[in-house]
Amino acid sequence: MKIVKRAGSALVMVFAVTTATFFLVRLMPGSPYATELYQLQQQGYSVVQAENQVRVLFGFAVQGPLWLQYLHYLGGLVHGNLGTSIMYPGESVLGLIGKAVPWTVLIVCVSLLICFAIGVGLGTLAAYLRGGWFDQIVTIGSSLLNGIPQYLTAILLFYFLATLGHLFPIGGAYSPAVHPGFNLGFVGSVFYHAMLPILSFVFSGFAGWALLMKSSTVSVLGEDFIFTAKAMAIRERDVVISYVSKNAMLPLFTSLLLSLGFMFGGSVYVEQVFNYPGLGQLFLNSTNSRDFPLMQGCFLLLTTAVITANFVADVLYTRLDPRIRQ
Amino acid sequence: MDPTPILQIERLAVEYHTGRTVVRAVDQIDLTLNRGEILGLVGESGCGKTTLGHALLRMIEKPHRIVGGRIWFDNLGEVLEMNKASLSRYRWEHIAYVFQSAQNALNPLLTVRQQARLVIQAHPGGKYRDPDQRMTELLRMVNLDPRRVLTAYPHELSGGMKQRVGVALALMLDPEVIVLDEPTTALDVVSQATILEILRDVHQRLNTTMMFITHDMAVVAELADRVAVMYAGRIVELGSVDAVFYTARHPYTQALMAAVPSLDGRPGGLRAIQGHPPDLRQLPPGCRFQDRCPLAVEACRVREPLPVPVGDGHEAACLRLDEPPLKEVNQ
Numbered sequence: 001m002k003i004v005k006r007a008g009s010a011l012v013m014v015f016a017v018t019t020a021t022f023f024l025v026r027l028m029p030g031s032p033y034a035t036e037l038y039q040l041q042q043q044g045y046s047v048v049q050a051e052n053q054v055r056v057l058f059g060f061a062v063q064g065p066l067w068l069q070y071l072h073y074l075g076g077l078v079h080g081n082l083g084t085s086i087m088y089p090g091e092s093v094l095g096l097i098g099k100a101v102p103w104t105v106l107i108v109c110v111s112l113l114i115c116f117a118i119g120v121g122l123g124t125l126a127a128y129l130r131g132g133w134f135d136q137i138v139t140i141g142s143s144l145l146n147g148i149p150q151y152l153t154a155i156l157l158f159y160f161l162a163t164l165g166h167l168f169p170i171g172g173a174y175s176p177a178v179h180p181g182f183n184l185g186f187v188g189s190v191f192y193h194a195m196l197p198i199l200s201f202v203f204s205g206f207a208g209w210a211l212l213m214k215s216s217t218v219s220v221l222g223e224d225f226i227f228t229a230k231a232m233a234i235r236e237r238d239v240v241i242s243y244v245s246k247n248a249m250l251p252l253f254t255s256l257l258l259s260l261g262f263m264f265g266g267s268v269y270v271e272q273v274f275n276y277p278g279l280g281q282l283f284l285n286s287t288n289s290r291d292f293p294l295m296q297g298c299f300l301l302l303t304t305a306v307i308t309a310n311f312v313a314d315v316l317y318t319r320l321d322p323r324i325r326q
Numbered sequence: 327m328d329p330t331p332i333l334q335i336e337r338l339a340v341e342y343h344t345g346r347t348v349v350r351a352v353d354q355i356d357l358t359l360n361r362g363e364i365l366g367l368v369g370e371s372g373c374g375k376t377t378l379g380h381a382l383l384r385m386i387e388k389p390h391r392i393v394g395g396r397i398w399f400d401n402l403g404e405v406l407e408m409n410k411a412s413l414s415r416y417r418w419e420h421i422a423y424v425f426q427s428a429q430n431a432l433n434p435l436l437t438v439r440q441q442a443r444l445v446i447q448a449h450p451g452g453k454y455r456d457p458d459q460r461m462t463e464l465l466r467m468v469n470l471d472p473r474r475v476l477t478a479y480p481h482e483l484s485g486g487m488k489q490r491v492g493v494a495l496a497l498m499l500d501p502e503v504i505v506l507d508e509p510t511t512a513l514d515v516v517s518q519a520t521i522l523e524i525l526r527d528v529h530q531r532l533n534t535t536m537m538f539i540t541h542d543m544a545v546v547a548e549l550a551d552r553v554a555v556m557y558a559g560r561i562v563e564l565g566s567v568d569a570v571f572y573t574a575r576h577p578y579t580q581a582l583m584a585a586v587p588s589l590d591g592r593p594g595g596l597r598a599i600q601g602h603p604p605d606l607r608q609l610p611p612g613c614r615f616q617d618r619c620p621l622a623v624e625a626c627r628v629r630e631p632l633p634v635p636v637g638d639g640h641e642a643a644c645l646r647l648d649e650p651p652l653k654e655v656n657q
Contacts, residue, residue: 224430231383231423232495233414234448242444246435322479323434 003315010311014304018077021299022070025292032086032290073296082300083293087286093297096282101264101301103173104271104278107194108263111201116256118202119209124245126210127217139214142207151269154200158273161196168196171275193276200270209252217248250321254313261309265302329360331400332502332535333382333421338395340377340386349606351377353559355395356633359503364529364536366550366567368543368582370603374559375539376426379505382537383417384408400502418445419452422496424489426508431492432480438465438491439476445498452499464494467531468524486517490524497528503535510545522549543586547571552639555579558603558614564633565640575642577619613645621646 033054040050076083082093126138162168169175174189220226221244229239264279271280279298286294318325340352352374359365367375377386384405386392397405399420408416425431433441439458446457454460462472468490480488489509496504506525510518526549529536538550546553546567553570555563555578563576574580584597601618604610613619613626625645633643 224425225433227385228423228425228431229433229444231385231417232445232448233417234444238444238448242436242440243433247433250435321435322437323481 006311006314010307013307014300017303017307018296018300019070021296021303022073023066025290025295025299026066028290030290032292035288035290073293077300082297085286085291085294087289087291087294093293096294097279097297097301100277100279100282103276104263104267104280106190107197107270107276107278108201108267109260110194111198111205112256112259112263114198114202115205116209116252118206120213120249120252122206122210123213124217124240124248126214127221127248130214130218135214138210142210145204145207146211148204149269150200150204150267151273153203154197154270154273157196157200157203162274169193173277193274197267197270197274197276200273201267212252212255213248216251217244220244220248223247253320254317257309257313257316258306261306262302264305329363331358332361333359333400334396334398335378335382336396336398338378338381338397339393340374340381341391341393342377343389343391347607350393351559351606352381355561357554357561357564359535359537361400361502361535362533363551364538364549366546366553367537367539367556368541368546368553369556370541372603373556375556376507378556379423379507379537379539382503382505383421383423384413385417385423415449415451418496418501419449419499420501421503421505422499422501424492424496424504424506424509426511429485429488429512432488434480437477437479442495442498445495449499454499457498460498461494464497465491467497467528468494469520470494484517486513486520489513489517489521493521493524493528497532497534500532501534503537505537505539507539508541509538510540510542518545525549543571543582555582558609559606560614560643561633562615562644563642565637569637569640573637573640575636575640575647576615576644577621577646578615579642581618581620 036054037050040053041047045053073083080094082097085091085093085096088096122138122142126135129135158170162170169192173193174180174186175193178185178189180186226239226243229243234243265283267278268280268284270276271278272284275281279301282294283298285291286298335355335357338352338355338357339350342349342351355378357365357378367378369375380386381392382397382405384392384397392406395406399405399416402408402412402416402420405413405416432438436444439461442461443457446452446454446460458476461476465472465475470487470490475483475487475491480491483491489512493509509525510521513521522545525536525538528534538546540546550567552564552566554561555570555576557578563570563574563579570579571583574583578599581597581599585599587596599618604614604617610616610627611630612628613622613631616622616626619626623646629645631643631645633641634647635641636647
């Protein structure tokens with residue numbers, strides 16, 4: 001019953017954000033037509049030529065009053081139709097997003113899980129060895145790394161390893177020479193291309209998790225029930241797993257799930273640096289060209305993903321922490 | 327019946343290291359626990375009674391240290407020299423602990439049954455193999471309904487119930503000795519009475535030796551056979567409950583008694599002890615109670631009092647034992 005109620009409120013939230021984005025993107029200065037017109041003029045077309053071109057490009061004007069466009073959009077949504085892209089004429093928004101999602105999921109999901117694993121490991125160790133040299137290195141190092149933005153790492157990696165070193169490809173999700181499908185060449189190429197983007201995330205991304213895990217573990221280690229466990233001579237492995245980690249990981253789960261939700265916003269900077277065909281690129285391009293349907297589609301995906309993640313976190317939390325269960 | 331010692335502590339000292347300061351929380355403690363007795367350990371907050379309790383299980387964690395003395399356990403020998411494996415068996419198979427904060431002594435993410443299972447798993451050489459059966463039996467003994475409590479998480483139990491689960495867990499491996507650290511302090515009066523009743527019942531059935539740490543004199547009077555009074559890290563008086571309660575010889579014990587309300591409304595009413603316990607970081611030479619003692623003389627500021635016998639199994643550490651008891655002095 002409680003789950004149904006939560007799911008209902010999640011749906012309402014998705015609807016509200018969808019509506020808000022619909023109007024907000026249209027409040028931005030510029031429109032797809034103006035942008036295109038401007039670009040054509042820049043390319044040397046005369047005003048009249050450019051206008052003709054734009055008219056051909058976008059077909060008949062779908063302008064109409066805003067509320068009519070909105071109803072039109074909602075009608076499409078109900079049928080699972082997110083509209084057609086303006087920037088890529090003839091391509092459906094759903095199709096474009098569908099093509100970009102796997103790449104983003106691949107690099108962001110993999111790096112997030114690696115970051116989480118490294119962070120939890122280092123944080124736990126630092127907490128156990130608190131005050132020692134290992135803790136000092138992890139804590140100070142993580143605090144420093146935490147301040148390094150991912151795009152900086154991305155640019156440096158790109159410059160040294162891809163441009164200068166020629167060790168990694170300079171763009172794309174896989175080599176044009178391989179045939180997409182379940183074959184070794186393709187999979188290998190995908191991983192080869194994903195390597196640097198993932199490394200850009202992981203290089204500093206684990207630091208936040210490490211700091212979080214350390215402080216969480218330290219506070220659990222000070223709990224009375226840990227002392228009791230030692231007095232009972234509970235096996236060390238059981239103390240670490242069932243007593244310390246189980247309690248210390250709890251607050252990290254919500255963060256992890258939310259991060260997984262935000263993953264669908266793509267990673268604009270990293271994808272841009274490596275010219276990686278993920279959601280971040282799509283987001284950026286759609287915004288730059290004022291491709292309203294595509295922008296709405298991207299926002300809708302991100303909203304739904306974050307709200308779903310939140311919902312899953314809520315439901316899962318009641319499984320993980322008996323104190324929250326009814 | 328002649329008392330047979332089960333646990334003997336000799337000249338035990340525990341130091342707390344915090345930053346640059348060192349505090350000797352427990353100093354030169356000599357104490358013997360006899361098989362089957364209930365010993366009450368009383369004293370103000372901060373006098374070292376919990377530290378002493380922890381030391382008995384060698385649960386003094388770095389940077390704090392047991393710096394000297396011996397703890398000898400019947401049949402097992404020297405506790406302070408045990409290796410890791412023997413220590414793991416010693417803890418909970420031979421000596422168990424009921425914690426002051428029952429509220430937090432249980433893992434909030436595990437059911438009572440799961441915690442009982444981990445205890446049995448940790449002691450493969452113990453007497454009991456079936457954790458569910460053993461825990462069911464013990465939960466009944468502490469007056470809890472096993473069907474309800476076994477599968478419950480700690481937050482689903484009241485404070486008194488958690489404390490009783492704590493007692494059941496302590497009895498899990500049928501230890502010879504149980505240290506009870508203020509098991510009634512955080513509870514309401516009714517739950518306190520229930521716990522005391524259960525402990526008396528457990529003691530009668532299993533004849534478990536108990537060391538009962540408390541600052542509640544009434545609890546000691548009700549439950550204990552002998553009392554040790556601690557002050558600033560030392561034991562200042564030790565004897566049977568009757569001897570210590572009715573013929574207290576150390577001025578601190580006397581003052582402690584005068585600070586306890588009695589049902590018969592003692593004339594003169596309650597008297598708080600003036601001043602504070604000494605700063606353990608910079609102890610004055612001589613007796614530790616000198617600044618608060620009504621009988622203190624020049625010698626007390628120079629010479630450290632050692633425990634001397636003042637009756638049958640009754641001893642006190644005071645230089646002015648020849649003085650009449652405080653009660654009469656004040657009348």
